[in-house]
Amino acid sequence: MTKLLYYDDPELLEFDARVEEVTTHRGKPALVLSQTAFYPEGGGQPADHGTIGGLAVVDVSKSDGVVYHLVDRDPDAGVKGETVRCAVDAVRRRDFMQQHTGQHILSAALLSVGNHNTVSVHQGDEYTTIEVSSDSVTDEELARVQQMANEAIEADLPVRTVFVDESEVGNYPLRRPPKVSGTIRLVQVGELDCVACGGVHVTRTGKIRLVQALAVESIRGNTRIAWRIGDRALRDYDDKNRIVREIGAHLSAQPSELAERVAARSEQMRFLEMELKRLWSRVYAGEAASLLSAAQADGSGGEGATTVVTATYDDEPRDFLRGVMEALVTNTGVAACLVNVTEGSVQWSIGAGEGAELEWARMKELLPLIDGKGGGKPPIWQGIGGAGDGVGEFLERFRALCP
DSSP: OOEEHHHHOTTOOEEEEEEEEEEEETTEEEEEESEEOOOOSBTTBOOOOEEETTEEEEEEEEETTEEEEEESSOOOGGGTTOEEEEEEOHHHHHHHHHHHHHHHHHHHHHHHHHOOOEEEEEEOSSOEEEEESSSOOOHHHHHHHHHHHHHHHHTTOBEEEEEEEGGGGGGSOOSSOOSOOSEEEEEEETTTEEEEOOSOOOSBGGGGOOEEEEEEEEETTEEEEEEEETHHHHHHHHHHHHHHHHHHHHHTOOGGGHHHHHHHHHHHHHHHHHHHHHHHHHHHHHHHHHHHHHHHHTTOOOTTSOEEEEEEEESOOTTHHHHHHHHHTTSTTEEEEEEEEETTEEEEEEEEOTTOOOOHHHHGGGGGGGTOEEEEETTEEEEEESOGGGHHHHHHHHHHHOO
């Protein structure tokens, strides 16, 4: 059995311990210590990280009263029996203590404000989620929950833990029934919350600093709320303030003017996008007409014959070939092959207007000439290639395959 120092002093971060065993656990090298302040994963709270005698602790797991400290490399065999210096990652520990105690406060507030009962919790690296057994949580309720939680933090309530026999739990105002039996560890947050929990918590609510609602979503008939808790919430405010300042500088607007200014810019962008689309349509139609006129002037296609159009472009926009080809295939009896050569690659497009006899099975024979690939369905096929030096032969072979 490993002595659990984190229950005696949740703020203990450095300690000495004797190495009782060098083993493997979950397929990784692991150490068993006589005592530990490293919290093993459990109750929704991730495991501590840190160092043991120079070895990096990457995970911590508890099984049958024994705590296994998974390390990044095989320890020296002679370390067994030695006393080593251990250090818990202070930033990670502080973060998840804030997350866990903050979650208790929020779960109590959710229950108080709207009878929203917590059914699951996940403490991630970016935010903590609380899922409640309600199909919705209103904006007004969410605001009241956040205010209630932050008031509890401001009140700097004491956070106490006590071990009791299961026969005594009825003497405590538990938020929910315990999921374990025997000796049960209760965590009490002032008079606000009391619940069975094996996690590590801050000693006073003021150390949480702040909670902030981030997002709400429906899931399996329940509601899941994402929260920024503790230092994460302060960093989030800093990030958003920086973003607001940058956008304000870009738009020459005060924060209170940003929503209106962004809406106006969005409307302007929609108008410009429509105008640009209209102008590009005219460019595509004009280019197609020019290509078709040149092909007919060269004698490509007579009465009842297929008019063959080929062209090569350099560094045109990605959608250029498609736009021109769509305009070309509106013409009866036109077969076209267009190529756009850009740095390091080749775009190709093949199309057939109504009445043009063009078999894709034969056109695929051309692709090896440009190391190409792609496909499509009538009337347009398209793709990319990698051999720009084969473009000339690619176009010539296309013309030869057209009836």
